[in-house]
Amino acid sequence: MTPLDTQSAPASEAPRPGGMSTFLANLLDVPRSLYDSIVRHGPPTSDRTKSQTVVSNFFLHVLPAHIHVDSLKFWATCGLGIVTGVLFGLLCVTGILLMVYYKPSVAEAYDSVKDIVFVVPTGRFMRNIHRWAAHAMVAFVILHMARVFYTSAYKAPRQFNWLIGMVLFVLTLGMSFTGYLLPWDQLAYWAITIGANIAQSPRELTDALGVTSWLDVGGMQKELLLGAHYVGQEALIRFYVLHVMVLPLATCIVLGAHMWRVRKDGGLARPEKPVPAVPPPVSVKELPASTRSWGLMAVVKGQSPHVGAEMEDTVPAYPGALYAIAALSMLTVAASLVLGYLFDAPLKELAAPTVPENPAKAPWYFLGLQELVSYSAFMGGVGIPGIVVLGLGLIPYLDREREDAGVWFSGRRGRTVAVASALFAVAWTVLQLWFTVRFGWLRNWYPEIPQLAITILNPGTVIVAVFALWSIATVQLTRSTRLGAIALFTCFLVSFAILTYFATVHRGPNWDFYWWPSMWPRH
């Protein structure tokens, strides 16, 4: 059936115009005419109608009409970005359901979460899903970023989308940090007390320089975050507003920009096919008239998609890409449901502002930082994370070698550098941790040493400096900024993983070293 046909009334049993019979015929025809008014083209059988299916649907419109075959292969993306997005959607749904009962007040928050767990129908299940999906979202954001990095997908013209991704990364961490306080149990209370004091830790620097009295950045940050000098009602309501409103909304908007840029940057990064030195002139009229967006893109100047250059390697996004996304969504949701069904999200005793948890541990993805914070609050909590975020953001602007987007590790040499850097990072981080646990650090040797010396020179800053040197050496040796970037990124990723593991398993009460949590002294 052609699109034109659907607009006219069915020809066969054409009733007499007017009167009751027309009305009845229209009534019977409502399902069909309703459908036809929503979908204004025939069934997606031809190339043209498949494109129209995607382009004329608001929700499918995130996809291009045609997609490169390489982009549909599993190893192009591993589906990591989609999974992250699905998790975010799942968090929004379960989060809104939790909001129905949750009360953001110091007197009631804990009890309302208890109600959710023990009284509200399906409440415990929803809370579990929310919790595990939140953890998974952080993990998948990191994995997605690593995939983008190792496939060089941050290179021109995608530099800016990498930056947008960095914003999403920070927003995700922000959502999970603010959500952590809401249950108002011991875990929440002490993790956020520490977090808020990390926000205040620039004082460590300003104190050491003696300028705190007129430039107290740290104090201002803490007051802004908590609305007080301690974690109380003011802090809870601020975190709540950030968690359920400001950050999710910001994420939605930035996510929109992220997806839009993926398309405007010419689809997913993929290995470039050798293109003829002089691309054949393409005129708007020559293009298949299937969809308007193809026509439009052809007139856009600059680095946007090479229209026409690789047309032969594309397939209509419908239904292949759609099936892939649906399958990933099903898997993600199913895994979250299973986790939520099998494992309960922890809920400790009611927050007690005079009795800290011992040990008081942040969620796992902040534990690597907590280990660094146990050397110097400012460096571990602000200085080093700041350097890392800044460094990550600058990657596409410092490494501008143009070849091999979409190839994992940029080929054999990159793989070698990655493996070597991973081994180096394991060795150095373990050595450094062993040394610190075994021999202590400056304060243990020279109790009178000024704080500034420790802020500048502590195990954390040493690790960062060593990795920086390692990567500079790689650039020098290989004469390639891409390989240098691989070295640095791998070092940080591996070291982050080790520190996280170390702080999770080997740090016990008083942040002392233990071989195993079962060896912690019991009180």
Add this chain to the structure above:
Amino acid sequence: MPGRLEPEPIPRRDFLGLAAVWSAVAAFFAAAIGSLRLPMPAVFPESNSKVKLGPPDAFRPGTQTHLPEQKLWVVHDEGGLYALSTVCTHLGCIAGKEKSGEFRCPCHGSVFSKEGKVLGGPAPKALGRLALSLAPDGQLVCDTMTAVDPATRLKV
């Protein structure tokens, strides 16, 4: 027609347009910064930070008294009374007194001496000393927001 290398002077219409755009941008940023003033609290919920600790003779010379609710120890030494905060100067956990008399913080292992000096761990400075005074009704009062010099003593 002027080329790319010798652009026309900005026509008046463009000038007005640009002026409109940039003043809108400037106004937007001014408003955004102004709005940030709202979440900066002017009055803190704990602004009445003075707590009564009871009659001063409850703290006999040579004793150290733990007040867990107030997160402090009141110490009476040769010079007089002083109040030692147990809020760790690293990241705000509560340091506990060990049998040895030293303070240890559970969160990242800072160690402080009996008098609150840093002995180890990440804490950047000594435990705080808080201002003590006598209320008109004769009770001992601690101002939990006012730090004082470690040499300060309240004579009773």
